[in-house]
Every structure is written in structure tokens, then in C-alpha cells.
Amino acid sequence: MNVQQETPFKLIANCIPVKGAKRSSICDLHRGSIQLIPNDLYELIKNREGSSIIEIKKKYDHKYDTIIDEYFEFLIDHEFIFFTATPELFPKMSMNWYQPNTITNAIIDVGKQSDYNIYHALENLNELRCKHVEFRFFKKISLEEIKTIVEFLVDIKSSIISIDFTIPFDNDFEIETIQNFMSTNGRVSSFRYYGGHENKFISPIDNRRGYIIITDTIISNEKCCGIIDSSLFSVNISTFTESQKFNSCLNRKISIDANGHIKNCPSMMKSYGNITAINLNEVVEQKEFKKYWNISKDKINVCKDCEFRHVCTDCRAYIENPANIYSKPLKCGYDPYTNTWEDWSKNPLKSKAIEYYGLQE
Amino acid sequence: MILVIGDTNDITTNIAMEWIRHYTKNVKRINFSDYTPLDSLKITNQNCTTKIASIDTSEVEKIWHRRGSIRFLPITLRNANSSLYTYLKKEEDSLLKSLEDILGDTKEYIGSYHKEVENYKIDYLLKAKDCGIRIPDTLITTSKKELQSFFNTYDQIITKDIRYGIKIKAQDSGIYSGGTFVVSEDMITSMKKHFAPTLVQEKIEKKYEIRVFFFKTTLYPMAILSQNDSKTSVDYRNYNREKPNRNVPVLFPKHIEQQILNFIKRSGLSTGSIDLIVDKADDYIFLEVNPQGQLDWVSKHCNYYIEKNIAEYLVFK
């Protein structure tokens, strides 16, 4: 696209600027990427969208023509804007987020000590019309056992459309076997092997969806969760709009920890009963169970000033100040006031919380 | 009761069903790829009753015919290569047509299999023109001479199918195309004096395309900004994977919106999707309509929640 000096510019409706304390971002919710911009450019877009470049330059008395040209070059390069003589015909995208079901996603943890019935849990999830399940095995598990679980979901015509498995790496592991398994079982979307000899991402075959991740990290319990990292940002319309009013990790989530305790997230302390004694839908009905769902990033200290707040998956299980449910995720090393990332676990200010949660190495 | 005719893997049917079930239990779903038993379509001198898959249709208030059709042919009889199937399918189709009419008489029937089958581009072009919407100049011809002179009249011309996307099975390969392409002088030169009926249209230089999904009288327009890219400048369905076209919500000027609503009414369509282009002079040009057109990515890219709105219409209106 060419620069048009005299035609009004319009932002692509699903490329949305988010202002941070010191810089801003443009979240490209269509192509799933994010670009960082100076706050000046943020202001320019916010205040001048619908004007032409010439008008903008004039507005600033032609003092910043070069910078303005550079800004527009950048916006055009990324196809964040287009020029149109009828800007009034291009409305903003609605920020509404709706979901028919009370529960959309679940985590099921299984450890050596687990003595609850996973099939019973899966039936419960089906009644709630849950869509996604993440299974995390903190003990050895065979492909045969996994098959049985998946076949069970097929048998009950489960509402679950995607399952992710996190399981310990096994030396018998063969890429092909797992890929074949995923291509014949459409519900299975990924396998993550921990405790491997390397870090590796294996893409799905033939444009399908099942992928494999191998990591050398050891995941021996739920305490490994809650890490905030730019590689985990989820840049799409659904997360962006949901995060406007809801918590981007805990909203509509239910979990069963390795001891069978029903929780919002397995890493949280509070249990709402044991799956051996109470059904999931009874828990969901408790108001208390949903108390974190409305904690959006705009209510969380520090995050509310962060340019990543609508693409970042929150964590309420490990927070900087355990006494304040609005404090920043403990495992985030980003500082929006300086725009620097550091290793969160080495931050002396966090040592108290790290100790509190028993996260020391 | 609400009856939904869709398909097992149709994402739109799936999402809408989640919403409908969220609001009511009183819904039944029929899938195109399944076999649906026709218990009875009974016509006596007193009345006409139908029972499909144990559903007494007198209990149905609204039907949303999203995709495909009901299939009354048992799966074992659906061997696409047999001439028996060709015959049985014809019979089934005529039954489906009558059934659609019968049900449409007594309840609200939104969507249509027969409108989809009989989606004749020329008819709709004329209807659009009658409603005052601009259309591309179009020629259907079997004559090289006519084609050549049409070609000479315009800067560029394109061709597309009259009704059916190209699907020709050959011995070990096949020719398939559902899109639009530009006609070159060379192509015309290489053609015989007479050929099978062929549709050509003037090529309009576009600013952007609009795909508008409509359900009853609600329009959901999406602009497809594709002009910068030679791969998609003729027809956005020739996708560009690396840098997909930008898709954004858009509005129609009031008088165009009214013309489109008039067109919908005149065509007797209750739902579907229309392709238009906006040319350099900001004129709106009608290209075609698809009675069972996709809405999934219009809904997704523009955050329109069309499936939710459809569900609410079916349940509450």
C-alpha cells in the first residue's frame, strides 16, 4: 500500500493499540502478533484517526513532519492502517465477549497419590458442556491409558473438543506414533513432554492441529504453573475481549488437583470440596467459587499500566503480595515502568512471596 | 420446538447449537452427513402430517436450515458412482423440495436447500439490477465473435461459472475451480468458433470487497481489504496465506442498505451471504449471493456473535 497524504487514515478494526505506562503496543488480533510503539504514536492514533497525514502535520505546525512520516511508514508496513475517503463507514470492532457455558476449560491433575475416578470427572465436565481439558500427569502414563481416556470421550459424545496432555518424557517416545495417534483422534490437540533431553517443538503434520512439545524442565507438581512470558501471550480477539472484564486465566475454569480437590486452579489453596464427595456442577453454583473470574487486568496493580495486559494470561495463584488479591502475578519479570524483563525468581523483593508459596528451588 | 438442519462438522451449526441449548432444551438437530429416517409424510383428504426422526413436525415452530439438507437415503445407498444413486438422489431432492414447501407453509422456515441448489447467478444479477444495485456488465455466449467484441469493449474481463464451480473428474486427475479469473487475449485466440455457454463480466477495479451475511433483515457486513495484493485482487477466495487480507466491520450508506434489503426481499431469501465490491468511485456493485453462505469468519473477524444472535432469534422472537 502507498502512503496517501491527503486521504484520511483508519486503523484496521482488529489491530488495537493498548497504552502502557511508558510505551504502547498494537495487538494485531487478526494475524496474532504484537508490535511495540512509543506512547506518542499511541496518542496520535487515538486523537487523529480519521484525519489525513497532511492535516496531522499541519496540526503540529509542520514541526514533526519527519517523525510523522516515519510513524506512518511503520503503520503501513504492518498494514495496521488503510486510507479511505469514507472513514465514517468503518466502525470500531465491538469489545463484547460472550460465552454460552459457565465452564469452558478445565485442568485435571493426576499424581501417584490420586485415587479419584477420572471418568467420573469427565462425565461431570460433559454435563457442564466444557470445551477444553488439560490433563497433567505427574506420574508415568502409557499411551494405552491415554487412548482409553480419549475413547471414553468419544463414547459419551463429550462436549470436550480439545485435550492437551502434559506427561513425563519416556525413552520409548516415538514421534510418529504420537502424531498418528493425534491425527486419528481429532480431540487431542497437543502433547507436552517434560523432563526430556532437549527443548523441541514439533509442528503438526499436514496442516492439522496436533503438535508436540518436548521440554527439559521437570514438572513434578502444579507449582510449575503461573509463569508469565512473552512467548505465552495469546494475541487473539477472544482473549483480548474476554480480558476487558474477566480474568484471562481463571474465568470459566475448573480444576481437579492431584488429591481430587475441586478448585478454580490446581495451584490455588482454596478447595471447594473433593470430587469423590461432590459433583462439579454443585461447586460451580457456589458464588464464592467464581470470585476471581471478574478480576480483570485493569484491576490488578502494575498490570493495569502494562501494554501487554490484554494478551497476557494472568495468574492469581502466585502473586507478589499474597495478602492482596489485586497484586501482580509473582512469576512475571516484566516492569512496565522501565520496559525491562528480568528473572522474577531472582528479584529480592519477591523472596518473601516465593518462600510463602514454597517455590524455592 | 426449534429444528436445526446443519452438519456434524459445521462450526457455525456447532456454535449456534451451544447458544440455543444455553437458552432452551426444546431443540432438535439434524445433520446432513447422517441418515435421517422419514417416518411418514402422510397426505389424506383431511390433512397432511409429517414425522421425521420421531419428531412430529406439528410441534416445530421454527426451522433454521443452516447447511446441506436432510438426507433420507440410507448411507449404504449413497455410492456416488452408481447410476442407481443418481436416480435415488433425484427422487430424494424432489421430496426435499416438497417437504420444504410443506413445512414453510405452517412455520417459520429460515434458510433453504432449494435456494442453494437453484442458485442461478444470472437470475440474481437481474434481481439486483431491478433493485437499483449496480452489477458488472455480463455476457453469456457460445460465440467467439461475441466474446471477442465484449473483450474489446472493456479494459479487462473475467470469467466464472454460471452456476456450478468446475468439478470435472478425469481418469487420474481432475479440474476443479470455484473462483474467478481474468480472461486474456491469448485465451480467446486459442478458443474454437463455438463453445459451451460461457459467462464473462467486465472486471471492476475495486477499492475493497464486502461480504455481507444476512439473517432475516439483519445485515452483518465485513470489508475485505485485498486490493494491495495481486494474488487476491480478482477474487478473495484465492487466499494469500502469509499475509491474509484484512477483514474489518463496515457499514453501508443508508440508500445502499435499503437496496440490499429490497434485493433480499425480492429474492425470497431469508438468510445467506452477498458478495459486493466497492469501486474506485465508491459505487457498490453486486457480484453474487450464496443462500447457504459461510458466516463463520465474518462473525469471528468482526466480533459480531452472529451465531448468538441467530440463537436468540430462534428462541425468543
Ligand code: SF4
Ligand atoms: S505486568 Fe502484568 S500484564 Fe504485564 S506482562 Fe506482567 S503479568 Fe502480564
